[in-house]
Amino acid sequence: MDFNLAEVFDGVPGNVGSLPDGPGAYLLLIEAAKGLRLPKTLEGGRLLVAGTYLYAGSAYGPGGIRARVHRHQKRKKTIRWHVDRLTVRFGVAAVLAWPGGRECDLVDKLTALDGVSLPVSGFGSSDCRRCRAHLLKLSEGVDGRQLSAVLGRLRNAVRYRPS
Numbered sequence: 001m002d003f004n005l006a007e008v009f010d011g012v013p014g015n016v017g018s019l020p021d022g023p024g025a026y027l028l029l030i031e032a033a034k035g036l037r038l039p040k041t042l043e044g045g046r047l048l049v050a051g052t053y054l055y056a057g058s059a060y061g062p063g064g065i066r067a068r069v070h071r072h073q074k075r076k077k078t079i080r081w082h083v084d085r086l087t088v089r090f091g092v093a094a095v096l097a098w099p100g101g102r103e104c105d106l107v108d109k110l111t112a113l114d115g116v117s118l119p120v121s122g123f124g125s126s127d128c129r130r131c132r133a134h135l136l137k138l139s140e141g142v143d144g145r146q147l148s149a150v151l152g153r154l155r156n157a158v159r160y161r162p163s
Contacts (some may be wrong), residue, residue: 015067020099023058025057025105027095028087030053030087032048032089033050033051035048036089042082042123050089051137052068052138054110054136057081057134058102058103059158065097072092075087075091075104082122082124085125094161096157096158097160098154099156101154102130103131104128104130107136109150113147115155116142117137118133119133119139120133
């Protein structure tokens with residue numbers, strides 16, 4: 001990539017408490033340093049290749065976005081969601097929280113960009129009738145300015161980068 005993706009997500013480092021505690025959607029930036037074998041329930045256990053990924057999630061339960069992101073940051077946890085397999089292995093490099101937003105809207109906006117794809121059908125969207133997946137892969141050719149513009153247009157979005 002010809003830009004620093006973490007800068008797109010730059011924000012208040014290290015303080016998950018700065019994230020909204022209300023409902024909404026969020027994006028997790030995950031840098032997969034090496035490949036990861038997926039469970040057989042996801043495309044027959046194929047290999048997820050190393051690369052840069054965004055995961056679009058929602059938090060409409062108790063504690064809202066703050067509680068959900070706090071859970072995603074934990075490296076030791078019970079595997080509950082597909083994305084847990086990635087966050088346990090690679091951690092979370094950055095977060096964008098969108099109070100009141102919907103994860104499917106994030107997926108729609110981002111997949112409209114060149115260089116953004118859905119690498120694994122059903123990943124993170126097994127209960128979603130609208131989206132093929134909620135895990136997005138950013139290719140080397142993704143345009144950082146376009147990505148920044150799309151994310152910058154999200155009303156009330158909060159960026160956060162764990163320390």
